[in-house]
Amino acid sequence: MATVLFHVSPSANRESIRRFGLDWRRMGTEHNIPGAIGAEQAGIFLSRDREEARWFVAMGRHLHGELDVWEVTLAHDFDAEDRPLDMPCRIIDGFLCWTQPIEPTRIRLLRSPS
Template structure:
């Protein structure tokens, strides 16, 4: 039996409407840069945080130049997550909107990171 647990995803507020409608979909990236500042998907998948501490790191490095949202992602099979080579994980696929919940919105950029 695979372990499923709740994960988190940080994204620009500019993506909120698309995420609420289409879920997390790396192929739809474009409204805003990624959290690390990339303009294109770094991988063919969706980066996920494995808890609050990891999510806090991504909230701090926010390179979108604007506020971000924190989404809870339900039912992710840990066995499907891949390491991107930097210790962070991503799901090689999409996450339907039905498995997402907006848990924090409009988190402002943090100066000094």
């Protein structure tokens, strides 16, 4: 089984994400949703559902003209609504933060600006 979640990122990061996947250690020159350069945490913020992803899009829209929504399929099977036990993640301010890089084969661009 697998768990499907979502990640929102400025479109400027698209090629890096396609090439390297989601890896906060590569964010030395990339922008995050709140607008800072670099990672906020040692991990990747993931949305539990499309509604939460829309919230991240709304939050980032005022700083970034274009945002991408990525579908992330984790090999781990868990209920994203519960705190995943024994998984490489943390809950930070109520949001799921995955603490391992996510390889490009586990992500798919769902939505980008037209």
